[in-house]
Ligand SMILES: NC(=O)C1=CN([C@@H]2O[C@H](COP(=O)(O)OP(=O)(O)OC[C@H]3O[C@@H](n4cnc5c(N)ncnc54)[C@H](OP(=O)(O)O)[C@@H]3O)[C@@H](O)[C@H]2O)C=CC1
């Protein structure tokens with residue numbers, strides 16, 4: 001089994017970055033011209049810009065390296081395109097080699113401002129007549145978009161409206177998302193993104209990320225070079241085999257990396273141009289999709305074994321070769337029979353993070369640390385029972401045990417004994433050891449076999465019940481009543497996504513526990529009224545963690561992920577829960593503060609990277625919170641000269 005104990009991630013063997021001169025020459029991408037305009041405000045636009053582009057391109061060719069020289073030396077989130085340095089007095093030019101002005105500018109989502117182009121900009125960039133006369137502010141655009149958006153009653157229509165906006169005007173999309181995060185998160189993310197993936201073939205309009213299929217075997221490096229952006233800092237990759245709790249959606253899983261990366265930008269401030277969504281298509285075992293004429297992926301059953309491993313290895317090698325040592329690769333929604341192995345195999349050679357195992361562990365631990373303020377006791381004084389012993393379940397269990405063990409100085413194996421897991425065959429007990437998958441073995445404790453969850457609840461008497469099964473409505477009335485019968489304040493987390501797979505609803509949790517449950521769920525539920533009191537539940541979702549966690553890795557130039565960073569992120573998130581939140585029974589802060597929260601998480605993760613000697617951005621910034629905030633992408637419009 002993969003240990004979350006950091007040592008497995010530390011054995012680093014650096015793979016050199018190399019790239020041939022001819023490859024570099026054939027890939028002179030356009031956007032850096034904008035960079036130079038920003039760093040050369042007093043120079044004549046055009047001329048010198050191009051000269052500097054050539055210098056940096058030549059340097060890249062001479063070095064044989066595709067890695068940006070500034071970022072290699074200093075790390076951090078560089079404002080490569082000058083997008084964030086420009087102000088009213090210090091404008092940038094929206095020129096690229098391929099997109100200069102006029103109609104093309106209106107079709108370029110990175111630079112388009114729609115009706116917000118000023119009169120001066122309309123003159124300077126050949127936009128006269130291409131837009132109606134009115135000039136409006138970004139704020140008015142937001143107001144109008146939200147007005148239009150709210151006309152859609154069907155969640156999938158809302159999702160498609162958001163995707164259309166992202167493709168039309170990127171800054172407006174992110175400003176809208178940031179300013180209305182609580183309303184829009186359920187649209188671009190769980191639960192609606194689940195439905196979008198199920199119907200992705202039907203709604204597919206334009207590619208939003210890279211598709212790497214078995215057809216590209218032997219040519220993955222070439223495929224990576226087809227992506228228009230050169231400087232990538234975060235990749236979210238899936239093979240589509242376990243999309244939320246919806247199972248194998250094959251190539252249509254692409255909605256997940258796209259959604260996760262939107263959150264990296266909106267919630268964590270990673271520049272959109274530095275984000276790359278990737279879906280690896282090795283086929284699907286989903287018969288419905290194989291028979292669906294609109295399916296967009298390979299129409300074959302999943303490749304497994306050596307064929308799968310070779311493709312993944314080529315991918316991992318190509319990523320490092322193309323983007324360097326410090327690109328963060330986030331594995332997302334792989335099935336557990338691959339997820340643990342991939343994390344173990346590449347944890348020592350790449351900057352990898354499995355969101356379902358590690359991100360979920362960190363967010364749940366944060367919620368539990370916060371919940372202790374409401375229920376009292378230490379972690380070690382509580383007893384935990386999970387429904388679901390896969391990536392999320394065992395990942396969370398291991399991080400809780402690690403934290404417990406650190407707090408009590410009791411060995412990890414001993415701490416694990418406070419934690420019990422139930423899978424589809426019942427309670428994980430010693431007598432099942434022979435047939436258990438590797439990652440479940442540490443959780444086999446001495447106990448007679450128990451098949452049903454409700455019987456396990458009655459036998460183990462947990463204080464904390466965590467659902468991570470992907471199986472909806474499994475926390476029945478009997479289960480929750482049992483929890484409430486021996487706990488004054490039972491902690492109940494129904495983590496499974498999307499809403500249809502949630503182990504119970506918020507209403508069920510509060511009603512069946514007579515309003516005593518401390519409840520949070522993976523997908524959001526609205527407020528619930530019970531006995532004249534309104535209960536607001538939190539969202540226990542890794543979206544609280546991965547954006548800030550990734551930002552922390554990037555700003556410190558971290559080269560490996562370590563479990564202590566996950567613990568640091570948990571502490572940082574738990575510290576953001578205010579007394580006001582606690583008074584409402586919440587164990588997570590509201591998402592409306594998420595950018596501030598992400599900066600704090602990033603700061604703690606980066607601090608841990610420095611402490612562990614895993615950071616390469618030197619010297620360490622004095623104030624990491626301020627530094628993290630200063631690195632965050634802002635979607636306000638820039639003035640174009
Ligand atoms: N809120 C959040 O941030 C996150 C939520 N999740 C959600 O958690 C769920 C599980 O994800 P993950 O751990 O990756 O999935 P896995 O497939 O790795 O694990 C699922 C586990 O649940 C067990 N299981 C499935 N159905 C039942 C059932 N009816 N009764 C008892 N046990 C059952 C499986 O048993 P067996 O091993 O015997 O097959 C397995 O142990 C998904 O819905 C996902 O969306 C995941 C990550 C983050």
Ligand SMILES: CC(=O)C(=O)O
Nearest residue numbers: 244333355356497542
């Ligand atoms: C939230 C998430 O990562 C999942 O449900 O898979």
Ligand SMILES: [Mg+2]
Nearest residue numbers: 332333355356
């Ligand atoms: Mg996931």
